[in-house]
Amino acid sequence: MSIRPWRDIERRPSRKIHVGPVAVGGDAPIAVQSMTNTDTGDAKATLDQIERIAEAGADIVRVSCPDKRSTAAMAEICRLSPIPVVADIHFHYQRGIEAAEAGAACLRINPGNIGKRERVLEVISAARNNGCSMRIGVNGGSLERDLLEKYGEPCPEAMVESALNHARVLEEEDFHEFKISVKASDVFLTVAAYQALAEATDKPLHLGVTEAGGYRIGTIKSSIGLGSLLWAGIGDTIRVSLSAEPEDEVKVGYDILKSLGLRHRGVNVISCPSCARQGFDVIRTVETLEARLAHISTPLSLSIIGCVVNGPGEARETDIGFTGGGGDAGMAYLGGVPAFKLKNEEMIDRLVALVEEKAAKFEEEQAAAAQVAE
Incomplete structure (x- = not known):
């Protein structure tokens, strides 16, 4: 961006x-x-x-x-x-x-x-x-x-x-x-x-x-x-x-x-404060995701929004996103684009896997670019 x-x-x-x-x-x-x-x-x-x-x-x-x-x-x-x-x-x-x-x-x-x-x-x-x-x-x-x-x-x-x-x-x-x-x-x-x-x-x-x-x-x-x-x-x-x-x-x-956009390290989690519209427990989800993604040093952004009021807009600006849709599922976004429906109960494990995959790919690309530069 x-x-x-x-x-x-x-x-x-x-x-x-x-x-x-x-x-x-x-x-x-x-x-x-x-x-x-x-x-x-x-x-x-x-x-x-x-x-x-x-x-x-x-x-x-x-x-x-x-x-x-x-x-x-x-x-x-x-x-x-x-x-x-x-x-x-x-x-x-x-x-x-x-x-x-x-x-x-x-x-x-x-x-x-x-x-x-x-x-x-x-x-x-x-x-x-x-x-x-x-x-x-x-x-x-x-x-x-x-x-x-x-x-x-x-x-x-x-x-x-x-x-x-x-x-x-x-x-x-x-x-x-x-x-x-x-x-x-x-x-x-x-x-x-x-x-x-x-x-x-x-x-x-x-x-x-x-x-x-x-x-x-x-x-x-x-x-x-x-x-x-x-x-x-x-x-x-x-x-x-x-x-x-x-x-x-x-x-x-x-x-x-x-x-302040001065230096980036790790996953920047953008999340809502939650309200009655939330389709899942935003607070506990974010706590768990931050803990499970603490080992990632690659600069990535992840949006976790409880409902569709601001969710799609925030997801467009992040590498990976999830927006609650009501019921037991929400929408996962990749590169700002709606990608697939995701059940709430599977959301944390799947998002962690997506972030880890993207971080690994980024590191591979960086290593390849450094090798070419040499």
Whole structure:
């Protein structure tokens, strides 16, 4: 389906950097990342969780390094991780040096926590010597004391000034492989800070509403904050911060990008909220289909509509569709065209099979095209 002009999002031009093999910024796809919550010193548990995060579709994973035991485990973690690892060092500049030497693809530092400029310079040196990029991570809850005294409270101006001050230190050392984030738990503060930062620099920006909350409210806050910025073309990589499993963060991140047409992964299920006209139990059907199709990474669309009021129209716009027709059967659509009648009791199994077949065919075609290109 062609993209109409009013759906176009013109992304903000930004410098391209790399986090390991993953490009961030410029014309690269918006990267999705999450963070482990295991004991980093337990390399096996951390790698097991990274595998699940990668399986969910994450491009990058952040791993906290609060102590020397953590960075000691980083060599194995970085060597075996299927996706690039960002080491989060927070207060401990020495951990940054150790993580860089252990193979981290990126170092995340918070200028309000790391301390003296000399320590920052040591971390920059370690990143340069080991091929690491960096992320300047400004947080509204840990701004430098002098900026809090200057502005009186966390505000967009203080956050942007903190970010630019630290960026200047890196640039003065001729280090340019870095991205910036200016996160806060307040959606308004977060959006305003990113808007101002986007005008002040061409560096790639990592988006997030930090400490957004549990799965439901955190998803809502992140969707509003990140969605507003992405719609305006701002943002090169994202993390949805939830008090939930890291895999859920990745899935919500993709759902936000998918809803804006910025990136597609997995099955986009379009479904009605259901009403008295429904010809089958829409809510339970969608729950079951989403669970059974969670393994599909191919970008496909599936419409599940309870009746014929909107069903045929929605089905015309999706790869596969089903519309309830009353009684014990409805109409299945393929490529937007009515294909065959389908009994409600057979619907779930048949739709799962149709999606799996289409996904397999798509992957075969992609593999063949790649082979021809080589």
